[in-house]
Amino acid sequence: MEALKQRIRDEAVVLKGNLIKVDRFLNHQLDVGLINQMGEAFKQHFFSTKVDKILTIEASGIAIAAITAQYFDVPVVFAKKAGSRVQVDSVYSTIIHSYTKNSDATVVVSKPFLNPGERILIIDDFLAEGQAVKGLLDLVNQADATCVGVGIAIEKGFQHGGKELRSMGIDLFSLAIIAEITSDGIRFD
Amino acid sequence: MEALKQRIRDEAVVLKGNLIKVDRFLNHQLDVGLINQMGEAFKQHFFSTKVDKILTIEASGIAIAAITAQYFDVPVVFAKKAGSRVQVDSVYSTIIHSYTKNSDATVVVSKPFLNPGERILIIDDFLAEGQAVKGLLDLVNQADATCVGVGIAIEKGFQHGGKELRSMGIDLFSLAIIAEITSDGIRFD
Numbered sequence: 001m002e003a004l005k006q007r008i009r010d011e012a013v014v015l016k017g018n019l020i021k022v023d024r025f026l027n028h029q030l031d032v033g034l035i036n037q038m039g040e041a042f043k044q045h046f047f048s049t050k051v052d053k054i055l056t057i058e059a060s061g062i063a064i065a066a067i068t069a070q071y072f073d074v075p076v077v078f079a080k081k082a083g084s085r086v087q088v089d090s091v092y093s094t095i096i097h098s099y100t101k102n103s104d105a106t107v108v109v110s111k112p113f114l115n116p117g118e119r120i121l122i123i124d125d126f127l128a129e130g131q132a133v134k135g136l137l138d139l140v141n142q143a144d145a146t147c148v149g150v151g152i153a154i155e156k157g158f159q160h161g162g163k164e165l166r167s168m169g170i171d172l173f174s175l176a177i178i179a180e181i182t183s184d185g186i187r188f189d
Numbered sequence: 190m191e192a193l194k195q196r197i198r199d200e201a202v203v204l205k206g207n208l209i210k211v212d213r214f215l216n217h218q219l220d221v222g223l224i225n226q227m228g229e230a231f232k233q234h235f236f237s238t239k240v241d242k243i244l245t246i247e248a249s250g251i252a253i254a255a256i257t258a259q260y261f262d263v264p265v266v267f268a269k270k271a272g273s274r275v276q277v278d279s280v281y282s283t284i285i286h287s288y289t290k291n292s293d294a295t296v297v298v299s300k301p302f303l304n305p306g307e308r309i310l311i312i313d314d315f316l317a318e319g320q321a322v323k324g325l326l327d328l329v330n331q332a333d334a335t336c337v338g339v340g341i342a343i344e345k346g347f348q349h350g351g352k353e354l355r356s357m358g359i360d361l362f363s364l365a366i367i368a369e370i371t372s373d374g375i376r377f378d
Contacts, residue, residue, distance in 0.1 A: 029302045030265040032258040059247035063265070066252035069221040076219040076252065113218045 130161025319350025
């Protein structure tokens with residue numbers, strides 16, 4: 001998706017450890033018009049896929065998932081970091097390692113919101129080693145639901161998550177795949 | 190907003206301590222169609238207000254703010270809980286007490302995303318004692334920006350936050366104001 005790639009070229013900040021900060025438009029300040037175009041691009045790719053529900057993870061997946069869901073006319077469920085005392089339902093639970101935060105987090109989905117047989121589209125902002133998506137897949141599997149696809153805004157193609165998910169036969173669609181980050185800038189696949 | 194009130198009557202779960210769980214449609218599973226109607230209602234109320242940016246707080250404010258922002262054609266900024274090691278900009282910072290989680294959280298906004306003179310509309314899902322909104326107001330004030338209004342999905346009218354904010358002269362608009370929770374159910378103002 002060219003508009004997203006251009007925005008990354010223009011405004012992403014590259015930090016040590018190949019971390020890419022896109023918080024001017026994607027995960028702190030949100031360019032809602034750009035995110036709307038992203039939702040449309042996900043719909044174009046998954047137009048023939050029957051989707052019952054979109055699953056994402058708090059916090060930075062929520063805006064993309066919610067706006068994308070308008071194109072699919074389905075509910076969103078976002079996996080929550082464990083800890084709220086309002087939680088009373090029993091939950092599906094998994095542990096996700098965040099390289100960005102350098103920590104493990106337990107994330108949960110209340111059982112009523114993922115059901116056997118449901119066709120789940122996973123949406124998230126970043127894919128690198130694939131920890132978050134694999135955690136979400138684990139939740140989908142625990143519920144005996146089916147993952148019908150994974151839509152990612154920015155995939156770091158030089159890390160292993162994308163290859164691993166595609167080798168599992170998952171329909172993984174990333175709007176921008178970064179091939180390489182050099183001192184000259186960001187190169188896309 | 191009648192559709193929201195009806196949904197609360199039908200699907201909200203009342204817990205001890207007057208906690209209200211609306212995670213079937215508003216803050217875990219998201220009814221994106223309902224949230225879109227909420228965005229339209231916020232726009233109807235604030236139609237004559239010049240808004241430069243919408244400010245909310247992770248995680249449950251993000252979907253409402255992002256979908257509402259489509260009606261205003263402005264960016265969203267969400268205040269983040271402190272802790273990510275991607276954070277490098279200097280930040281505005283405030284402490285918000287959550288009664289739901291029974292803890293204090295430091296939340297931050299990177300300085301480039303709140304600027305002097307900007308006209309900020311605050312959007313959030315719940316208003317009870319007003320801790321979150323007061324924290325966001327503190328961030329707006331630190332940036333020498335101006336809060337031009339506050340839009341809330343569900344206000345607990347029997348707690349003090351709404352009264353306090355209105356007495357400060359803030360244009361506070363809540364889509365559903367709960368007057369009372371009794372064993373017979375939820376009564377709205």
